[in-house]
Amino acid sequence: MSTATPAYESLTSTWTRLHHLQHLQSIAGWDHAANMPPKGNEARAAAMAEMAGLLHRMRTEPALTAQLARAEQEPLDDLQRANLREMQRQWRQSNVLPESLVQRQSIATSRCEHAWRQQRPANDWTGYVGNLQEVLALAREEAALLSAQTGLSPYDALMDRFEPGMTSARLDGIFGEVRQWLPGLIDRVIERQAKETLITPVGPFPQNRQRALCEQVIGLLGFDFQAGRLDVSTHPFCGGVPEDVRITTRFQDDDFLTSLMGTVHETGHGRYEQNLPRELLGQPVAQARSMALHESQSLSFEMQLGGHPGFVARLAPLVTQAFGDQPAYTPENLHRLITRVKRGFIRVDADEVTYPAHVILRYEIERPLIEGEIELDDVPALWDTKMMELLGVDTRGNFKDGPMQDVHWSAALFGYFPCYSLGAMYAAQWFAAMRRAMPDLDTRIAAGDLAPVFGWLHDHIWTAASRWTTDELALRASGEPLNPAHFKTHLEQRYLG
């Protein structure tokens, strides 16, 4: 331990303690989704609120203010300085929020999410809004405080928690451009795919075999089962801690592809977490860079790899092995199934071509919702209009497959949705960079050799963690900051090439 940097060392100790306590919070959060019986909810919500308050008090400990200032003057190396930058960022975000707000949010989101599990299947929008109203009110309160501190608009201030540096002005440009070419592209792809012969797999697909197949595939994708698990929850997610990653999925008897590709998606998140710099775990610089970067990993796995004809050819025999021989399981047909483009209700079931439409719709609703331009009662009509406009599907009265389908708003994750599409854009950009560096990449993937992909991601994304800003990381990894052109090119080549 350096003696020339006492303030910095004291700060790293604080963050290590936070890391330890957040470990328990994360595991309990996973348990809440994967295991907890219904009557456990009130006690769990109270326990989580207590911990949220405690962590908040640690992050707002008055002594930190002086320590952060003193550490600035200490002789830090580049890595330590990057860590200090991220500490300051986290400190600013925590210190603008009063503890009472943090506790009320924890209780309101636990209650809302828990009730949502029953309300969604019952299509109970009114009941849902009854809880969501409080979550939204608290999110607006948080946004106002963050906005006052950062000078960002309220929505941008919330988004900045997930995607530092991203603004709605920049996003309006990116999404505005996508809005121009996307509907036409969807039309052309669907028209073209309508001419293909598509053989539907015949179920049922026993859940224990689906589970075994998922475990086999995520094993191929390098997930370390000695440091993580696969379980079942209503809304699939990647939770736990870097040292013990908990990914979840859900199985349906009549469809195996949704859980399989969903699991591949979560595996991308999981490998990012499992490969963050081990010796620095607990320090902000060793945390995942941003949510768009996180999604760029899940989508590198699910879309870039999962929809790659070479990878699908390796999947096909495993599917046959799991469920018996069927004409649907040829590599060609399986690839058609996986890359099939359909206008649908559900974001998490959407293909990579229609997916941005779901995100743009949510962005266009949650931004004015947070800015106070609209209220929750306006959401269903807006949802219906935009779904019709962007995807041509009718969602009227169908709340459970409409604005109630996601867990995000219940969990106060306003500002998160854009990260999914930004992640898809980054993923396309990473694979373009890989192909420039390794011209034989596609041949090697087709030969079942995924090491070049994992090696590149390991070196450029996973171990980089929060060493640089997102723009600088992208520049170092791929020679340019975010460039959505790669995403358009990827879609055109895969679907119209």
Added chain:
Amino acid sequence: MSTATPAYESLTSTWTRLHHLQHLQSIAGWDHAANMPPKGNEARAAAMAEMAGLLHRMRTEPALTAQLARAEQEPLDDLQRANLREMQRQWRQSNVLPESLVQRQSIATSRCEHAWRQQRPANDWTGYVGNLQEVLALAREEAALLSAQTGLSPYDALMDRFEPGMTSARLDGIFGEVRQWLPGLIDRVIERQAKETLITPVGPFPQNRQRALCEQVIGLLGFDFQAGRLDVSTHPFCGGVPEDVRITTRFQDDDFLTSLMGTVHETGHGRYEQNLPRELLGQPVAQARSMALHESQSLSFEMQLGGHPGFVARLAPLVTQAFGDQPAYTPENLHRLITRVKRGFIRVDADEVTYPAHVILRYEIERPLIEGEIELDDVPALWDTKMMELLGVDTRGNFKDGPMQDVHWSAALFGYFPCYSLGAMYAAQWFAAMRRAMPDLDTRIAAGDLAPVFGWLHDHIWTAASRWTTDELALRASGEPLNPAHFKTHLEQRYLG
């Protein structure tokens, strides 16, 4: 909220906060045993140690000293006064231990228990002692501190954590008497049972059906699955929190009775927790009275009910339903299987007749181990001698079925073992009291009506929680403090009657 009792109110707030944080600790502890992958262990141990330290700081907060003294002078009712008595008891136990000791214990026991999972199947006594040595050293340190504070001997001071009021002097009397009649009783029972025809069930018993049977039976026993779960772990236990009770078992393909009766045992613990006074949860007065009382509930379920011919007659058709018709599944034969007495290696597999021998052996080893009269290297030879003496079985070289079979020492639970046999004695005493109060009890159990049993336990044990001392609770419930004669009578009537 009373304004005349500000110190007392402040104390109850502190205990409510402890309750919330202990919730996360308990769930993470359950997860550690039921879910956690091996590489998660170091991070989990660090997180648990952090939380142990934090809880310790809360329990040793200097302000508590004055609050406890001031609360004594406040106008409390009887229930509040009982709560204050239990607060003071917990406070004394916490305040004698320095935080560094608490943290070192958490790390040492996590490491020891985790390694034990691999070491036990490998029969690796030397490797195990390598970790256990540190656990023992810290336990002796703790015992010395508790002893200096209470005036009890070091071992009695440790036992007092689990069984307030019990001493080795009293225990020497109780166990000394059992030692006199037990070997002869075992001989007579085994001789008598040798004449019976016993039909062995034919396996395999698929684990999913075993699981379904267990769930059905613990449902009959009133366990609330809306407020708890059944899962799998190496060493079965009842964990979680009163609002969300987690019981575990382990399944073996060639034997269903071990997991079934083990689960019935844990259900007894679970119902006690699920029926503690809800409105007071978090307060010491609402916690289970003692470990012997807790075991009296698990053994009321497993032994008093589980070995009751009337209850077994209700089980028989469920067993047939689960595994198909077999001659072994007649009520008579099933009862013989369940009440079969055998001299064996494993405590948790032992019948209620030989069980006290296992406990007495452990008591006679762990007491001198804590008092510093012997060392870990002496344990195997002592174990071998006492097993031969008490049960006539040869354990030489078989560490995994000898001193490595239990999780207790790895977890520093020295002083816990006596509670099992004290619990068996209390359970016999409770059923004797029930029969005096309800002469038709056995007829009603045979008719499948368990409500009288649950009602009695609910009123006299579960909702009483820590309202009274153990002796006073026993007196109120059964008209006398602990009287081991009921246990002897129970064994003689069931096995020689």
